[in-house]
Structures are given as C-alpha cells and as structure tokens.
Amino acid sequence: ETGVTQTPRHLVMGMTNKKSLKCEQHLGHNAMYWYKQSAKKPLELMFVYSLEERVENNSVPSRFSPECPNSSHLFLHLHTLQPEDSALYLCASSQELGIGYEQFFGPGTRLTVL
Amino acid sequence: AQSVAQPEDQVNVAEGNPLTVKCTYSVSGNPYLFWYVQYPNRGLQFLLKYITGDNLVKGSYGFEAEFNKSQTSFHLKKPSALVSDSALYFCAVSPTSGSARQLTFGSGTQLTVLP
Numbered sequence: 001e002t003g004v005t006q007t008p009r010h011l012v013m014g015m016t017n018k019k020s021l022k023c024e025q026h027l028g029h030n031a032m033y034w035y036k037q038s039a040k041k042p043l044e045l046m047f048v049y050s051l052e053e054r055v056e057n058n059s060v061p062s063r064f065s066p067e068c069p070n071s072s073h074l075f076l077h078l079h080t081l082q083p084e085d086s087a088l089y090l091c092a093s094s095q096e097l098g099i100g101y102e103q104f105f106g107p108g109t110r111l112t113v114l
Numbered sequence: 115a116q117s118v119a120q121p122e123d124q125v126n127v128a129e130g131n132p133l134t135v136k137c138t139y140s141v142s143g144n145p146y147l148f149w150y151v152q153y154p155n156r157g158l159q160f161l162l163k164y165i166t167g168d169n170l171v172k173g174s175y176g177f178e179a180e181f182n183k184s185q186t187s188f189h190l191k192k193p194s195a196l197v198s199d200s201a202l203y204f205c206a207v208s209p210t211s212g213s214a215r216q217l218t219f220g221s222g223t224q225l226t227v228l229p
Contacts, residue, residue: 004157006157040123040221040222041221042118042218042219042220042221042222043158043204043219045216045217048216056216058216090157090158092157092158099146099208099209099210100146100163100165100208100210102148102160102163103158103160103217104160105150105157105158105159106157107155107156107157108156108157
C-alpha cells in the first residue's frame with residue numbers, strides 16, 4: 001500500500017454539480033501532482049505543485065481548479081464538467097520537484113460525469 | 115518535446131517463460147527513464163529507473179530493464195514470468211536538463227501471464 005490516499009474512490013456527478021477530490025500524502029514529500037488517466041491513452045499531467053506553489057498547469061480547462069493548502073494535501077475542485085471528463089484521476093507525490101525522483105501514486109478516483 | 119512509445123498494447127506470455135515489454139523514447143539530450151506497474155483498481159507503482167551508470171537496471175519483483183542509447187530503448191524484462199505479474203505496465207521519460215519538470219508516460223502495455 002502506498003503512502004498516498006485519495007477520496008472518494010468513486011464519484012458520479014451531473015454536469016451542473018460541484019464536487020472536490022482530495023489527496024493526502026504521508027511521505028513527507030514536497031511535490032504533488034494531478035493526472036488524468038483515460039482508457040488506451042497516456043497519462044495526462046494536469047497540475048504540479050512544489051511546496052504548495054503551482055508550477056505547472058498543462059492547459060487544463062478552468063472547470064478543474066486545484067488547491068494545495070499545505071505540502072501534504074492536494075484538492076481538485078470540479079464544476080460544470082463534461083461527459084468526456086469521465087476518467088480515473090490520479091494523485092502522486094515525489095520527494096522533490098526535480099526530475100529523476102520517482103513518483104508515488106494514490107489509488108485514484110474513478111469519476112463518471114452524467 | 116519528449117515522447118514515449120510502447121508499441122504493444124497487449125503482451126501474452128506463459129508462466130515460467132521470459133517476458134519483455136518494449137519501450138522506446140524520444141527526448142532532447144540524455145533521459146531519465148522509469149517503469150511503473152498498475153494493478154486493477156490501484157494507482158501506479160514504481161518498478162525501476164535509469165538515471166546514469168550501468169545500462170542494466172534491476173528493480174522490484176525481479177524485473178530489470180536495459181537502457182540502449184543507440185536504439186533509444188528501455189525494454190522491461192523478467193527471466194521467469196508469474197501469473198501475479200499480470201498488470202498494466204507504463205514506461206516514462208523525462209529530460210535530465212532544461213525547464214521541463216515532468217514525466218511523459220507511454221500509453222501502457224497490458225501484460226497477461228497465462229498459467
């Protein structure tokens with residue numbers, strides 16, 4: 001079992017709902033990441049945080065809004081999503097932001113947008 | 115921009131036989147290379163990485179990978195497959211320098227080990 005937890009594990013929401021995904025890492029890492037995983041596609045990096053500051057935003061639509069209140073917690077706020085946003089959302093952390101550090105992943109939140 | 119290709123969506127191998135999961139990459143300069151594994155309903159787990167040094171890298175669960183710079187490949191191997199190795203395997207690459215500070219993942223290869 002990894003030291004990264006995600007809640008909820010499953011979420012079904014309508015297109016007009018607002019919901020939030022939560023990620024917590026217990027590893028003392030300084031960098032955290034949100035990824036989107038869709039079937040038969042490479043993982044898509046959405047956001048990167050280092051020491052609570054956002055350092056990457058990979059052209060993600062504004063209906064996805066990240067928040068990192070401290071180095072252990074990461075949120076993804078969702079509003080007015082589209083059915084094509086249905087996917088597995090993975091949170092990850094690494095010791096530092098620098099390249100070469102392996103990332104530790106949570107189990108993911110399976111999101112279904114109706 | 116860097117990229118990763120995993121040319122096989124699916125690899126089937128009999129238990130006890132050697133397995134290979136292929137990965138080729140494209141990156142400016144030298145690469146850092148990683149393999150991750152994903153079991154059903156789980157997140158990705160780190161298997162091994164190549165940073166520098168010996169081209170043959172040994173990782174978890176008896177897996178190893180060989181970095182081949184001339185062929186820009188980083189194939190994952192195991193001498194004797196187990197049914198429990200059945201999972202989705204991802205190769206990833208990042209540059210060793212420059213402003214890009216993110217991993218680029220391949221689309222994954224589903225490994226099925228048949229009893």
